[in-house]
Amino acid sequence: DVKVTQSSRYLVKRTGEKVFLECVQDMDHENMFWYRQDPGLGLRLIYFSYDVKMKEKGDIPEGYSVSREKKERFSLILESASTNQTSMYLCASSDTGTGSEKLFFGSGTQLSVL
Amino acid sequence: AQTVTQSQPEMSVQEAETVTLSCTYDTSESDYYLFWYKQPPSRQMILVIRQEAYKQQNATENRFSVNFQKAAKSFSLKISDSQLGDAAMYFCAYRSASNNDMRFGAGTRLTVKP
Numbered sequence A: 001d002v003k004v005t006q007s008s009r010y011l012v013k014r015t016g017e018k019v020f021l022e023c024v025q026d027m028d029h030e031n032m033f034w035y036r037q038d039p040g041l042g043l044r045l046i047y048f049s050y051d052v053k054m055k056e057k058g059d060i061p062e063g064y065s066v067s068r069e070k071k072e073r074f075s076l077i078l079e080s081a082s083t084n085q086t087s088m089y090l091c092a093s094s095d096t097g098t099g100s101e102k103l104f105f106g107s108g109t110q111l112s113v114l
Numbered sequence B: 001a002q003t004v005t006q007s008q009p010e011m012s013v014q015e016a017e018t019v020t021l022s023c024t025y026d027t028s029e030s031d032y033y034l035f036w037y038k039q040p041p042s043r044q045m046i047l048v049i050r051q052e053a054y055k056q057q058n059a060t061e062n063r064f065s066v067n068f069q070k071a072a073k074s075f076s077l078k079i080s081d082s083q084l085g086d087a088a089m090y091f092c093a094y095r096s097a098s099n100n101d102m103r104f105g106a107g108t109r110l111t112v113k114p
Helices: none
Strands: A004-006 A010-013 A019-021 A023-025 A031-038 A042-049 A064-070 A073-078 A087-094 A109-113 B003-005 B010-014 B019-021 B024-026 B032-039 B046-052 B064-069 B074-079 B088-096 B102-104 B108-113
Touching: A004 A087, A010 A019, A019 A109, A023 A031, A031 A064, A031 A073, A042 A064, A042 A073, A042 B088, A042 B102, A073 A087, B003 B088, B003 B102, B010 B019, B019 B108, B024 B074, B032 B064, B032 B074, B046 B064, B046 B074, B074 B088
Parallel strands: A010 A109, B010 B108
Antiparallel strands: A004 A023, A019 A073, A023 A073, A031 A042, A031 A087, A064 A073, A087 A109, B003 B024, B019 B074, B032 B046, B032 B088, B064 B074, B088 B102, B088 B108
């Protein structure tokens, strides 16, 4: 089974802190994604990466950055956390090629910024 | 950018009955994929069913089936013989065949009454 692991299930941070959310996948997938999930808004794409050291902005990249130094790891960085970044963050990965369109998700990190 | 709309924030169904969840999407592309994901209280996103746009035949997975209307850009999910374990958030998602990012709707919370 594909496993996508997010380092923290719950996280509480203070306004202005630098926050790192880590995600690791064990299936050698090319593509990795960060979404945030908010009630009534569904999942919104923050950033994605289709290769090591490559990144693309999604729909809501402001206030976030990402790092992909190794294929299996994709980190989401909140440079200076703000209360409006309180949310559920979901990491996902997928392979490349026909028949590989499915996303595999982690269990999410519920981040609270106080 | 493509958009996905789920117009039913909440739905409920009696156990053993049938329920249909609605989804519409907006795209100018002809080749794409559509998905329904389920998110139970555990937060783990689970793929329920997928449909390739070039296939006219509606996808079916056991009690789950879709009604894919390409011209109307509609992709509804039918759950037959509903079970208590079907209670969850359901997300409709769209992915272009030409890129790797996936877009989600706002979700429908399904309650199953015993």
